[in-house]
Amino acid sequence: QQQVKQSPQSLIVQKGGISIINCAYENTAFDYFPWYQQFPGKGPALLIAIRPDVSEKKEGRFTISFNKSAKQFSLHIMDSQPGDSATYFCAGGSSNTGKLIFGQGTTLQVKP
Amino acid sequence: EAGVAQSPRYKIIEKRQSVAFWCNPISGHATLYWYQQILGQGPKLLIQFQNNGVVDDSQLPKDRFSAERLKGVDSTLKIQPAKLEDSAVYLCASSLGTAPEGETQYFGPGTRLLVL
Numbered sequence: 554q555q556q557v558k559q560s561p562q563s564l565i566v567q568k569g570g571i572s573i574i575n576c577a578y579e580n581t582a583f584d585y586f587p588w589y590q591q592f593p594g595k596g597p598a599l600l601i602a603i604r605p606d607v608s609e610k611k612e613g614r615f616t617i618s619f620n621k622s623a624k625q626f627s628l629h630i631m632d633s634q635p636g637d638s639a640t641y642f643c644a645g646g647s648s649n650t651g652k653l654i655f656g657q658g659t660t661l662q663v664k665p
Numbered sequence: 666e667a668g669v670a671q672s673p674r675y676k677i678i679e680k681r682q683s684v685a686f687w688c689n690p691i692s693g694h695a696t697l698y699w700y701q702q703i704l705g706q707g708p709k710l711l712i713q714f715q716n717n718g719v720v721d722d723s724q725l726p727k728d729r730f731s732a733e734r735l736k737g738v739d740s741t742l743k744i745q746p747a748k749l750e751d752s753a754v755y756l757c758a759s760s761l762g763t764a765p766e767g768e769t770q771y772f773g774p775g776t777r778l779l780v781l
Contacts, residue, residue, distance in 0.1 A: 559707075585768055596669070596756055596772030597708065642707050651696055651760060651768060652721055655707030 555580045557645045559656030566663050572630040574659045576643035579624065583645035587653070588617065588628050591640045600641070601628070633663045667691065669773035671757050677779045683745035686776045690738070690759030696720075697734055698770060699742050700756040708756055714740065715762075747780045754778070 558577045566572045578586075584605055589597035603610045603617040603626065610617045616629040630637055640660050646653040670689040678684050690697050695716050700708035711730065713721040716737040725732070729748070734740040744751055754777050758770040 557707075587769075589772075594774070596758070596774050598772065599769050602769075644707075646768070648768060650713075650721065651762070651770075652710060652713060653770065655709070658705070658707050 555645075555654050557643060557654050557656040559643050559659055561659060562657065563660045564662070566633045566661065568633065568635060568663055568665050570633050570663075572628075572633045572637070572661055572663070574628045574641055574643070574661075575625065576627065576645075576656050577623075577625045578645040578654075580645060580654070581624070582647055583654075584648050585646040585653075586617070586619065586626050587644050587646070588615075589642045589644065589655075591642065591658075597642060630661075633661075635663045635665050637661060638663050669757055669759055669771055671755075671773035671776055673776055674774065675777045675779075677781065678747055679781050680749055681746040683743065684747055684778060685741050685743045686755050686757075686778075688740045688742070688757030688773060690740070690757070691771055693761070694759035694771075695737070695762045696760045697740050698758040698760075699732055699740070700758065702754040702756055702775070704753070711742070744778075747778075749780050752778060752780045 587602035588600045590600045591597040614631045619626045643656040644653040697714045699711045702708045711725045712732045714734040732742045754775040756775045758772045760770045
């Protein structure tokens with residue numbers, strides 16, 4: 554099975570706090586792990602992505618932590634802002650095919 | 666650079682009717698994807714095209730869904746006949762190609778379908 558399991562389903566964080574979203578995958582053939590951000594009425598947009606040869610990748614306030622042995626990865630949003638309120642999807646994919654399997658999504662609300 | 670265009674944005678039909686969605690990918694993008702996103706779930710791949718050839722349609726319900734990408738540019742997704750469970754947002758995405766630089770998928774705004 555090629556599932557990607559994501560948790561929590563929803564998350565409420567105070568402004569300035571840290572938001573953490575976790576994902577677990579099953580398919581060891583996955584070699585590409587992106588996070589997408591989706592606002593209501595819009596399509597998902599790539600936020601940050603990582604490959605399994607590194608354990609962490611940081612871009613601004615967004616960091617992916619990757620644990621290959623546990624087949625888990627997580628998104629950390631530092632100094633969360635109300636503008637970060639959106640739905641976040643993790644995904645696992647194969648570079649050979651370009652196919653992505655998405656998690657169920659996490660709805661993040663950042664309170665002012 | 667123009668993004669992925671989709672039309673219509675909204676569609677309401679009755680069950681057993683047919684419906685078609687249109688997608689225009691980013692210029693030069695060889696790979697085109699159609700996803701189904703049911704409310705509260707992540708996008709699920711229906712079909713993937715590389716230029717005008719089908720790469721993966723394993724999750725496409727072929728008894729009622731069809732898709733084509735003539736001339737390797739625009740694409741249409743059709744549902745005939747529609748069922749209540751087809752109510753969802755249909756997302757089109759495109760990418761330059763596969764690894765390593767062309768993996769990023771750019772999504773359109775989607776078509777929200779309601780089947781009554």
